[in-house]
Amino acid sequence: MDKIKLKEIKCISYERAEIKKGYTDKSLRVNLDSNEITISPIEERIKNKFIGGKGYDLWLMWNAVKASTRWNDPENTICISSGPLGGTPGYPGGGKSIVTSISPLTGAPIDSNVGGYFGPYKKFSGFDVIQVDGKAKKDAIIFIDGIENKIKILEASDLPTDSYELSDVLTRHFDEDKPVNVSVVTAGPGAVHTNFGCLNFSWWDAGRKRVRYKQAGRGGIGTVFADKKVKAIVARFGAISMKSNNPADLDALKLVTKAHSKEIRELDPKQNRMSLVGTTHLVPIMNDHDCLPVHNFKFGSHPESRVIGEEVYEHIFDKGFDGCWKGCTVACSHGVKDFSPFTGPYKGKKVFVDGPEYETVAGCGSSLGIFDAHTIIEINFYCDAYGMDTISVGTSLAFVMECFENKLITLDHTGGMDLSFGNRFNALEIIHQMAGGEGFGAIVGKGIRQMKQIFAKDFGADAAFMQDIGMESKGLEFSEYMTKESLAQQGGYGLALKGPQHDEAWLIFLDMVHNFMPTFEDKAEALHWFPMFRTWFGLCGLCKLPWNDIIPEDNKNTSEPAKVAKHLGWYADLFSAVTGRKSSPEDLISMSEAVYNFQRIFNLKMGFGTREHDTLPYRAVGPVTVEEYESRQERYDEQLKEKYSLDIGDMDSKEKVAVLRQKREEQYELLKDAVYERRGWNNNGIPTIETVKRLGIDFPEVLEVLKKNGVE
Amino acid sequence: MIEVDEKQMPWSKDMTMASLLATLENVEFCSVVRLNGRLVSSPKFAETIIPDNSKIQLLPMVSGG
Structure with missing residues (x-):
């Protein structure tokens, strides 16, 4: 297409913050109602408690939205962060961005973890996190230029509507000579017209000489993006090396x-x-x-x-x-x-x-x-x-x-x-x-x-x-795993903070195939540890896949193979090396636990986050129809007879469906009890005062939300 | 002979994936193998006959998602 024309609405020059041990200690806020661009310091106490990534996003969102805020209100905020470890070249999965907003689908905070180069480019341009709120009057592009040290809000017209072409056009426009310097975040017409719009995060594929992209898919953040009339957010930065994060060691x-x-x-x-x-x-x-x-x-x-x-x-x-x-x-x-x-x-x-x-x-x-x-x-x-x-x-x-x-x-x-x-x-x-x-x-x-x-x-x-x-x-x-035969994975979906996405807990094999967690207590422990550790990747700007999709050859000889101890040690070493904060694998869990509980209380603030919201459709728990039951009749009959000691001789399939349902739904409720207890929550799924104090998130506004929900 | 995780092992007629795994230690997490490049999962271990000169990789499925 011909050269595109963008009208400059606002431009500021800024002094780029020096990166220290993985952090810029600065946030960037762009308000599209007023076109204000604000750069603010991030307090040390927030850094220590929320670590970065999703932690920073949630803290900024908590302060931006009210309990009455809906996804399409101007004060709803999109936050994009990387995290202190994000942007380490060569570290497998080391370039993730974490995006959050109030979801059009759930009404609660949603988070999505995505590849591409945007998160690191934004950070190296001087900002640990970008917060976008308000609504533009016309299609807008936010341009973070870490080479020229300028932030611009641009008015866009006559641009391609779909992400495929738009990402390409904008990449070439913002650095025609070195498109590798540009990463673009875009949505598309589906984000305008559906509640599950996604965001595409780009990078330049130097080998193929073309733009590629990955998706921040879950929860409709693209829909919020489109509602704010953001056409794109673009980050531009130059060469990156192992020194870019200015690591402690x-x-x-x-x-x-x-x-x-x-x-x-x-x-x-x-x-x-x-x-x-x-x-x-x-x-x-x-x-x-x-x-x-x-x-x-x-x-x-x-x-x-x-x-x-x-x-x-x-x-x-x-x-x-x-x-x-x-x-x-x-x-x-x-x-x-x-x-x-x-x-x-x-x-x-x-x-x-x-x-x-x-x-x-x-x-x-x-x-x-x-x-x-x-x-x-x-x-x-x-x-x-x-x-x-x-x-x-x-x-x-x-x-x-x-x-x-x-x-x-x-x-x-x-x-x-x-x-x-x-x-x-x-x-x-x-x-x-x-x-x-x-x-x-x-x-x-x-x-x-x-x-x-x-x-x-x-x-x-x-x-x-x-x-x-x-x-x-x-x-x-739901994401795409069949959980009928894994109670732990039912919990992995039903008890996940944002809804049924497997990134919190993928326990289906450990539970169903390996029978690694036979008791409720075992399952509850897994539904504590795994979500906490998986949360940590989102705090730091990392991908989870290198942790346990490729594992050491001697892993099977370790005491807890599912945790991949060697890699836990490496992640602790990585965190220590970049941030200078000497950490053990146990410390990583503690970091996550604070943010995880904070997100649960954020759900509560927005009118969710209690036991009744941790429910599942019965299809996720067992066979809804006679057709389903009879397709695996031998399995289900055996369970009714052996596990529940029932005489099913005179029952027809419809009766068996009903009785199996009763048993399985009881099991799921018992699982909730066990998990809530392990996580330090009350029987209604709300973190207790003791828990928030132990985790150091007993901020006055947190205690106020708990009090409103009968916890004090 | 067959090769299991790059180690040579004797092959026997009618050897199945299940019977092979029964002779190995620390395979609790092995629910999937790659047999001559093709994935075979645990529900099919008993019916999967291992041909002579096969190359087998044990995949510890602790992961996913």
């Missing part, structure tokens, strides 16, 4: 970086081969263990799943370096070159598709009954280009398809489209409609929670059945 940093990087380079080819197939190896594995969502999580496997797993994608992915961070040896961000969509605005053109990953394959493939690798790639491409979360899109569409097959909705409601499982053309058509806010797609784009209300109220659909099969909790659509 450069030699120690080099040592731990080299060790972790080398191990991954040597062991990944022998283990999951993520540098070749990304996370698509999980497709056949989940399928074989009956954990792959099929037909809206009704079933856990399908004979055709082999054609959408690693064996196919390994041959489709373009060969080359696919790290979403500089020098990352996991390098799992694969893509498809010269893909030619058969629908939509890019029909017949050749495009590069970033993905798909496991979640997209499962959510937009098997869960929809679509066992076609190319259709999944096309759905992936359009979701990214339109700025929509592939997980929420897939899980929402799966719900719609099951409603359609059960005649809860009909051709009259869908605009004449047959939305039976497997109908790939109409699935794509719905996605195009969602992005345009048109037709039945406009309803689907509201997400499952609102769809359930609309289908019941306007179409007379069975509300109780939809409650059972609508795979959402707290308003967020």
Whole structure:
């Protein structure tokens, strides 16, 4: 396209803060109502307690929003942070950004962890965190220029609407000679018209000479971004080295970086081969263990799943370096070159598709009954280009398809489209409609929670059945694991602060396959430790994959293999080397525990965060229908007889479904009790005064929220 | 002979993945293997016959997500 024109609305020059031990100790606030640009210091006490990343985001948000704030109020805030360890070149997964806002889907704080170079470029430009609030009158671009030391608000017009083209155009515009210096955050039309808009975070792929991107997918932060009329946030910075973070101990940093990087380079080819197939190896594995969502999580496997797993994608992915961070040896961000969509605005053109990953394959493939690798790639491409979360899109569409097959909705409601499982053309058509806010797609784009209300109220659909099969909790659509046979993973989803996303606790194998946690106490301990440690990655600007997706060869000989002790030690060394704050693996857990509990209380502040909000649709717990029960009858019969000592001789399948449901729902409530106790929460799921004092988050405003909820 | 995690081991006729794992130590976390490049999961270990000269990698699935 021709040179673009941007009108400067505001520009400030600033003195770039020197990075000290991974921190700039500065935050940047851009208010789009007033076009004010404010640079503020970050207090030492906040730094010590909230560490960085998601911790900083949540603290700034807490102070920006009221209990009555809704996602589309001007005071709702989008925060993007990296963290003290973010931006370490060569450290595997060392370039993450963490994005937060009040979610259009849940009404509570949502967080999303994303690759690309934006977080480090922003930090090295002088800011640990950027906070964007207010609403622009016209489409705006926020430009953080860490080379010229300027912050600009620019008015944008006549720019491409989709992320695919927009990311490319803006990257070339802001540094035509060195596009590697630019990282762009964009949304797209799907973010305007749905509640699950995502953000695309870019980086320049020097080998392919093109822009690539990763997604901050969960919870509709892209929708907030679009509502604020932010067209893009751009960061520009120059060369980065191991010294850029000005680490406390450069030699120690080099040592731990080299060790972790080398191990991954040597062991990944022998283990999951993520540098070749990304996370698509999980497709056949989940399928074989009956954990792959099929037909809206009704079933856990399908004979055709082999054609959408690693064996196919390994041959489709373009060969080359696919790290979403500089020098990352996991390098799992694969893509498809010269893909030619058969629908939509890019029909017949050749495009590069970033993905798909496991979640997209499962959510937009098997869960929809679509066992076609190319259709999944096309759905992936359009979701990214339109700025929509592939997980929420897939899980929402799966719900719609099951409603359609059960005649809860009909051709009259869908605009004449047959939305039976497997109908790939109409699935794509719905996605195009969602992005345009048109037709039945406009309803689907509201997400499952609102769809359930609309289908019941306007179409007379069975509300109780939809409650059972609508795979959402707290308003967020489920990510893509079938949890019926893993009570711990049910807790991993149901007790997750932001809703059912697996980044807090992925316990399905440890629990279901390895039987590593047979008692409630074991499960509760796991549902304490794993969410805490996983939270730590989001505080520091790191990716979790290098921790336990590629593991040391002698790990199996350690006392707790699931924790990967050698890597815990490396992460403690990394934190110590960069920040100078000498830390042990136990210290990392303590850091997370404070922020984790603070987020739980933030949920409480916003009207959530209690026991009633930790509920699950029964589909996540057990078989809703006779069809599901009978598909695994031997398993369920045995459980009723052996585990619950029931005489089922005279029961028909419908009665068995009912009695199994009663038992499983009781188990889930008992799990809640055990987890709340382990986390230091009361029986209603609220942190106690003792807990917040122990963690040092007993700020007056925190105690006030607790008091309002009967905890004092 | 077969190769298991780069170590040579004797092969026997009718050897299955389950029978092989039963002879190895510290394989509690091994629910997936790569048999001659192809993933095989634990529900299929008993029915998976290991051919002579196979190359096997044990994948400790503590991870995911």
